[in-house]
Structure formats: C-alpha cells, structure tokens
Amino acid sequence: MTRSVYVTGIDRGDGRQVVELGVMELLTRQVDRVGVFRPLVHHRPDRLFDLLRARYRLTQDPSTVYGMDYHEASALQAERGTDELVSRLVDRFHAVARDYEVxxxxGTDFAATQLPDELALNARLANEFGASVIPVVGGKGQPAESVRAEARNAFRAYDGLGCDVLAMVVNRVAGEDREAIAERLATRLPVPCYVLPDEPALAAPTVAQITHALGASVVLGDDAGLARDALGFVFGGxxxxxxxxxxxxxxxxxxxxxxxxLVVGALAAHSAGTPPIAGVLLTLNERPGEEILTLASRLAPGTPVISVPETSFPTAAELFSLEGKLSAATPRKAETALGLFERNVDTADLLKRVSVARSGRVTPMMFEHELxxxxxADRRRVVLPExxxxxxxxxxxVLVRRGVCDLTLLGDVEAIRKKAADLSVNLGDTQLIDPQTSELRDAFAEKYAALRAHKGVTVELAYDVVSDVNYFGTLMVQEGLADGMVSGSVHSTAATIRPAFEIxxxxxxxxxxxxxxxxxxxxKVLVYGDCAVNPDPDAEQLAxxxxxxxxxxxxxxxxPRIAMLSYSTGTSGSGADVDKVREATKLVREAHPELRIEGPIQYDAAVEPSVAATKLPGSEVAGQATVLIFPDLNTGNNTYKAVQRSAGAVAVGPVLQGLRKPVNDLSRGALVSDIVNTVAITAIQSQVPSQGQELPA
Structure with a gap:
C-alpha cells in the first residue's frame, strides 16, 4: 500500500507551506517517485505545487494533483452530503496513489472555504486515504501559554477523530518563546512536537510581488533585484x-x-553597503529625470526602482497588508524555509516515524539531498577563496540559508559586501577576510617560509605568496582555521591544488x-577516477x-565494486596499456584483499549484466561495477563528459583524494548547484578526523 503523509492545520495563517516543503524534502531523500495530492483548491495552477514541481522535478500531471475546487465541493456537500464529497475525493486520491511510492x-487551508467543520473533514479524509497526519498550529502574535494550549487541543482533536498523528508542528512562534514552548509540549504530548520560530524573511514580500500587487511599473532593476525580500519599509519625507x-x-x-x-542617496547607501536596501518605490506617478536615472543605475546596478501612481498613504496601506509567499518564483525563500525546518525539526526521527522504505534507486536529487x-549533521567551516x-x-x-556549514570568504571585504548587496545575497554570519590586510598574513608568511625553506623561500617572498587567496585559504586549512577549501570557479586547477601539494x-x-x-x-551513482589530475599514471599509481x-x-x-577499465576484458588482449591495468589490478588485490575488483575489463562488461554474462561469467564485479578506474586522463576526462552530456548524468566533482586535509577544485564552468555540492562534499570529508578516524581518500 502506498504510504501517505497528510499535512493539515486548525486555522489559517499557520505558515504550513514551510512544513509541507520540509516534509517533501524528507520524502524525496528516500524515494524516487513522490506524488502530491491537494483535495481542495482555490485556484489552479496551485502556487505551492508549482514550487514543488520545479524544485523536485516532478513529472506528475498537474490535472491529477487536485480533487476539486472549494466552490464545487461546497455545492456537492450541500446537495448530496459529506459522504458523497469524501467518496469522490477518495477516488481521485487513489488515482494518484496507484502511481507513486508515497x-x-x-490539507485544506481554512481560508474562505464555506465548509462546515473543516478540521473534521481533514481528519476523515486522512483516515480514508490511510494517511498519517502532521497537524500544524500557528503561533504568530500569541502568548506562549495560548500556543501550548492550542497545540494540545489540536492533537486531541485529530487523535480523537481516529487519526494516526505522526508529530505536531507549532509554527511562527516568537523566537524568545520557542524553547519554553518546546520543553512544555515535550512533556504534555505523546508524539514529538517541533516548534519553529517566526522567520521575518519568509513573511517579507519580494519586490517583484510588491510590483505585481500594486500594479507598479519597473523603472530600473533586473530579475535578481526584483527577487529581493523587502524586510521593512522606510517612508521618505x-x-x-x-x-x-x-x-x-x-x-x-x-x-x-x-x-x-532621496533616490540617489538611498542607492548610494546601498552601493556602499551601509545598509543594502531592497529597492526604491516612487509614488505620485512622478519619476526623476533621465540624468538622475542614469546616475542611479550606475550607483547600484540591478537595484529595483518601481513606480506607482498613488500617493504614499494608500500605498503604505497596501504594503502593510502584503505577505510573502513561497512559490516557484521565490527559490531563495524556499531555501530559507528548508533551513528553518531542518534546524528545528529532528528530521531523522520524523523520517523514521514516517516509515518510508528507502528506494533501491538512487537518483541525482536523492544523492544531493544526502550530501x-x-x-x-556535523557542521564544519569551509573557506572559499573566490x-x-x-x-x-x-x-x-544557499549554504547559509540551509545551514549546511560555516563559511569563510576571501577577498576585498568591501567588494564582497557590495557584490552580495547587489545580488541580494544573505551572508549571515559568514566570515570575511582580506588576505592583503589580514593580521594572519605575517604568521602565514613565516609558516610558508619554513615549509618551503628547502626551495629557498624567504619570509619576505612568502609574505607576497600568502596574499594570494588560494595560498591563504590553504594555510587556513593547514592551521585548523578552516576544515576544508573549495576553489577553481575562476582559477585554474593548478592554481587551486598547487598550494595544497606544497602545504x-x-x-x-x-x-x-x-x-x-x-x-x-x-x-544509481557511479564513481569515476581519475578524470581530472593525473595524465598517465603507472601501474602503482593506478592501483x-x-x-x-x-x-x-x-x-x-x-x-565499492571496482572495475579497472581497458580496451580488452580478462585475458583477451595484450600490450603495454592492458598490461599496466592488469598489473595495477594485481597490486590492489594484494594490498586490499577485502576489495572486490575486476580488471582489465571493458566499460560495457563492467556496467551491463548481459555483456558481463558473456565476457566474464561468474564475476562479482562485472555487470555491476560502481567504481570505474580509467587507465589515463585522456580516456577518463572524455568519458565522463560524454556520459554527462549524452546520458544527462549529473557530474559532481572533481573530488580530490589523497591529501591530508580536504581541498577541492571546481570546474570554471561550475554552476551554483555544483559549488553547493562540492562544498558539502568537502565538509563531509573533513568530518572523519573528529570521529577519531583517518581522513577518507
């Protein structure tokens, strides 16, 4: 039977979308095919489903997501009763459940629905669907005791109606009340209760949402600027x-x-980063002259300036009634929401309670989630020199919003702050260091000079060398001021890894x-090595x-099931290249008898069971290899790129191995997601020493 999780509430304004997004994130870590069903909907297309579809690459037909709209449901219930309404919704749910693992x-949104006893309807639907329930209680603007009482009452209501309540979530509470509420509910409820503080950035509308709501016209600005959150309003008079x-x-x-x-002054302040603003809204249908607008665009490129015809008073009334919404157009809000959920929910325990069996397939998204x-799980500090x-x-x-690791950014501090402000990037508590002016520079120069004295490096020469961001970042790792380093988006591989070789x-x-x-x-996930560093390794190096x-x-x-790749399989071929692979395979078997390895073997025999059955019958690696070792860089680099482009594979790496501490290189064409994944990998590589183990290769 398909496993289902029903996220519901007791009233409007609970910010439930954060929980729905967080639960979806958990489910997609475990299984490949997750379906979505909303029994009742106000509008189609649905904003949250569009976000889920974009973020999690859902292929579900949108027409199957919805049971019916509220108007149709209200009329049906009035005419033919609740049983008929529930029966039709159950049929439509099962049409989805047949095709998905979970x-x-x-649940319904309690907003102008005209449905009597909406809580009971949600409870009944959950029971009829065979779904476990996660009720969400909103706590915004409520005293702590009131929130605790509502949470207890909500549990009793759903539990009393026969629901399998997995956990309770109390959302949008005052930050200073969160711990007290959580402690009290932990002793009053028989299921876990997760308490999430109110996050202003989630409620803040973006400039784009304000533009749409007010019917404003865009005078200046780009898409990135319009995506900024308006965290407050300052009225200039x-x-x-x-x-x-x-x-x-x-x-x-x-x-x-x-x-x-005021327009020029506000944009100048933004340009200086004191402070970065979301943008400027012009009232009275008045605009500065072209000379001023030209100056404004140069002062703060991309920063939005929008215009409305109304005066400031009605504009203010509309602004204060707006609230930010999670949608496919606000990906940064989604990252903030997930970070909030993951920081305040015991996700491992919740996933265990959901009891979704892990899929045998490992999709790219599942692998990235796991990273x-x-x-x-064990936060580390990673330095990013660029x-x-x-x-x-x-x-x-993304990394800050999701709470993945602590970061240090290197470079001119004011330049970093200005660029971050222009991009509306939230750096949180990220450490910013300028190697040119850092107090660490003298100590690093002495350290580097001592390490390279045999090459004639003096402290004076070292002082210049360590001002290079890659050398400075590597020394931070060496000295324990950072746990790992990631560079290479604008630097060559040599510039990234040479300091690591030396230090x-x-x-x-x-x-x-x-x-x-x-x-x-x-x-599935395969491991390809070595596709980035060693041009022509000998047998010992290949081993x-x-x-x-x-x-x-x-x-x-x-x-690991290792395939040592060559142009021949088994004993079918000979020659220097094949002999090198054969010798390397022998060396691995002697040094690591616990490893399963086959070689020499051709790629098709390594990964395709039908070919393996013919070429190497009985092999425990052939046809099911997971680690594929290429004989040289030419073969490896071209193969990984061919598979990446032709098969649509997601290539994560290169991940360097063999160093005492983790340093990883990026492709200069790396996407933002590639950088996020590589930083996560670097953080994971650095976790092992804290557990008293050797750093992984």
Whole structure:
C-alpha cells in the first residue's frame, strides 16, 4: 500500500507551506517517485505545487494533483452530503496513489472555504486515504501559554477523530518563546512536537510581488533585484540625512517620485553597503529625470526602482497588508524555509516515524539531498577563496540559508559586501577576510617560509605568496582555521591544488593525489577516477587511485565494486596499456584483499549484466561495477563528459583524494548547484578526523 503523509492545520495563517516543503524534502531523500495530492483548491495552477514541481522535478500531471475546487465541493456537500464529497475525493486520491511510492497530501487551508467543520473533514479524509497526519498550529502574535494550549487541543482533536498523528508542528512562534514552548509540549504530548520560530524573511514580500500587487511599473532593476525580500519599509519625507539614518538592511524606500535626492542617496547607501536596501518605490506617478536615472543605475546596478501612481498613504496601506509567499518564483525563500525546518525539526526521527522504505534507486536529487544532510549533521567551516565571484556568492547564500556549514570568504571585504548587496545575497554570519590586510598574513608568511625553506623561500617572498587567496585559504586549512577549501570557479586547477601539494601534502599511505567524479545517473551513482589530475599514471599509481576511489565511494554511501577499465576484458588482449591495468589490478588485490575488483575489463562488461554474462561469467564485479578506474586522463576526462552530456548524468566533482586535509577544485564552468555540492562534499570529508578516524581518500 502506498504510504501517505497528510499535512493539515486548525486555522489559517499557520505558515504550513514551510512544513509541507520540509516534509517533501524528507520524502524525496528516500524515494524516487513522490506524488502530491491537494483535495481542495482555490485556484489552479496551485502556487505551492508549482514550487514543488520545479524544485523536485516532478513529472506528475498537474490535472491529477487536485480533487476539486472549494466552490464545487461546497455545492456537492450541500446537495448530496459529506459522504458523497469524501467518496469522490477518495477516488481521485487513489488515482494518484496507484502511481507513486508515497503521496504528500496538502490539507485544506481554512481560508474562505464555506465548509462546515473543516478540521473534521481533514481528519476523515486522512483516515480514508490511510494517511498519517502532521497537524500544524500557528503561533504568530500569541502568548506562549495560548500556543501550548492550542497545540494540545489540536492533537486531541485529530487523535480523537481516529487519526494516526505522526508529530505536531507549532509554527511562527516568537523566537524568545520557542524553547519554553518546546520543553512544555515535550512533556504534555505523546508524539514529538517541533516548534519553529517566526522567520521575518519568509513573511517579507519580494519586490517583484510588491510590483505585481500594486500594479507598479519597473523603472530600473533586473530579475535578481526584483527577487529581493523587502524586510521593512522606510517612508521618505524628511531630509536626506534623516532618511539615511532610518535605513535598515533589506528595507524598501518609499518616496515621492520628485525627491531625486532621496533616490540617489538611498542607492548610494546601498552601493556602499551601509545598509543594502531592497529597492526604491516612487509614488505620485512622478519619476526623476533621465540624468538622475542614469546616475542611479550606475550607483547600484540591478537595484529595483518601481513606480506607482498613488500617493504614499494608500500605498503604505497596501504594503502593510502584503505577505510573502513561497512559490516557484521565490527559490531563495524556499531555501530559507528548508533551513528553518531542518534546524528545528529532528528530521531523522520524523523520517523514521514516517516509515518510508528507502528506494533501491538512487537518483541525482536523492544523492544531493544526502550530501547536504551529512554535511549539516556535523557542521564544519569551509573557506572559499573566490569571495567576489557571483556564482560563489549565490552558492554561499544557499549554504547559509540551509545551514549546511560555516563559511569563510576571501577577498576585498568591501567588494564582497557590495557584490552580495547587489545580488541580494544573505551572508549571515559568514566570515570575511582580506588576505592583503589580514593580521594572519605575517604568521602565514613565516609558516610558508619554513615549509618551503628547502626551495629557498624567504619570509619576505612568502609574505607576497600568502596574499594570494588560494595560498591563504590553504594555510587556513593547514592551521585548523578552516576544515576544508573549495576553489577553481575562476582559477585554474593548478592554481587551486598547487598550494595544497606544497602545504597540506599527501597522506602517509597515499603515493599520489587523484580525483573522482560522482556520476549521478537516473537510477544509481557511479564513481569515476581519475578524470581530472593525473595524465598517465603507472601501474602503482593506478592501483593507488583505485584504492583511494573505493574509500571515497564508501565514504559517500556507494558500495565499492571496482572495475579497472581497458580496451580488452580478462585475458583477451595484450600490450603495454592492458598490461599496466592488469598489473595495477594485481597490486590492489594484494594490498586490499577485502576489495572486490575486476580488471582489465571493458566499460560495457563492467556496467551491463548481459555483456558481463558473456565476457566474464561468474564475476562479482562485472555487470555491476560502481567504481570505474580509467587507465589515463585522456580516456577518463572524455568519458565522463560524454556520459554527462549524452546520458544527462549529473557530474559532481572533481573530488580530490589523497591529501591530508580536504581541498577541492571546481570546474570554471561550475554552476551554483555544483559549488553547493562540492562544498558539502568537502565538509563531509573533513568530518572523519573528529570521529577519531583517518581522513577518507
């Protein structure tokens, strides 16, 4: 029977979408096919389903998501009774459940529904669907005792109606009350109760949402600027010095359109990062002249300036009634929501209570989810030397919102802050260091000079060398000020890893530094090595690469079955290239008898069971290899790129192995998601020493 989870509430305004998104994230970590069903809907398309479909790449036909709209349901209930309404919704639910391993049910929203006893209807539907229930109680603006009472009453209501209540969630409580509410409910309820504090950034509308709601026109700005959250409003009527004093981070400045001084002053403040603002809203249907607008666009490129015809008073009334919404158009809000959920919910325990069996397939999304979860479980600090690079800043934004790890960004601090402000990137508590002016520079110069004295490096020369961001970041890792480093989005591979060779050096049991890619195919993850570092390894080096790659695979949940690739299989071929692979295979077997390995073997025999049955019958690796070792860089690099492009695989890496501490290189074409994944991998690699184990290869 399909497992189903029904997220519901007791009233409107509970911010339930955060919980629905968080539960979807949990389910997609475990299974490949997750369906969505909303029994009753106000509008189609549904905003939250559009977000889920975009974020989790759902292929479900949108027409199957909805039971019926509220108007139809109300009429049916009035005419033919609740039993008929429930019967039809059950039929439509089962039409979805047949095709999915698990279904997330989004309960009714208690907003102008005209349905009597809506809570009882949700409870009955959950029971008829065979779904377990997670009720959500809203606590915004309520005293702690009132929130606790509502949570207890909600549990009793759903439990009393026969529901299988998995857990309770209390959402949007005052931050200072969260712990007290959680402690009291932990002793009063028989199921876990997770308490989430109110997060202003989730309730804040974006500038784009404000533009749409007010029917404003965009005078200046780009899509990134319009995606900024308006965390507050500052109404400009005073003199410029007084308005500047009133500015707060993320505020939207509302001013009559003829106050060019306030427009320029607010944008200049944003450009200086004191503070970064969301944008400027012009009233009275007035706009500054072209000269002022040209200056404004140069002061703060991308920062939105929008215009409305109304005066400030009716504009203010509309602004204060707006609330931000999670949608496919607000991906950063989704990251914030997930971070909030994951920080305040025991996700491992909740997933256990849901009792969804893990799928035998491992999709790219499931692998990526697991990376973030592993990194978050034991937070580490990762240094990113390319602190002013846009993709790095956007990746940092995701990592901070999701609470994946602590970060240090290197570069000119003011330049980083300005770029972050222009991109509306939330750096949170991220550490910013300028190697040129850092107090660490002298100590690092002495350290580097001592390490490289045999090469004639003096302290004076070292002082210049360590101002390079990659050398500075590597020394931070070496000295324990960071746990790992990720670079390469704008630097060459050599510039990224040369400092690691000189400073961190290889592990005692590693003869070579090599790399792997995690190749995420549609239904499994393969490990390819070495596709990025060593041009033509000899047999001993190839054996070392195989052993390191097996250890890396195991560290990230891939059971290692090693295929030593060649252009021939078994004893069918000969020649120097085949002999090298045959010798490397022998060396691995002698040094690591516990590893399952086959070689030489061709790629098709390594991964395709039908070919393996013909070429190497009885092999425990052939046809089911998970770690594929290429004989040289030419073969490996071209193969991983061919598979990536032709098979639509997600390539995560390169992940360096063999160093004493983790340093990883990015492709200069790396996407934001690639950087996020690589930082998570680096954080995971650094976790092992804290557990008293050797760093994984």
């Amino acid at each position: 279904v997330l049910v989004l 005073a003199t410029l010095p007084n308005v500047l004093k009133a500015l707060t981070p993320g505020c939207l400045v509302v001013t009559p359109g003829d106050r060019a001084d 973030l979860e592993q990194a978050r 602190g002013t690079e846009e993709r790095v800043l956007r990746a940092a934004d 961190i050096k290889t592990k005692p049991d590693a003869s070579i530094v090599s790399s792997v890619f995690f190749m995420c195919l549609a239904d 070392d690469i195989a052993a390191q790659s097996a250890a890396t695979a195991a560290r990230f949940g891939v059971e």
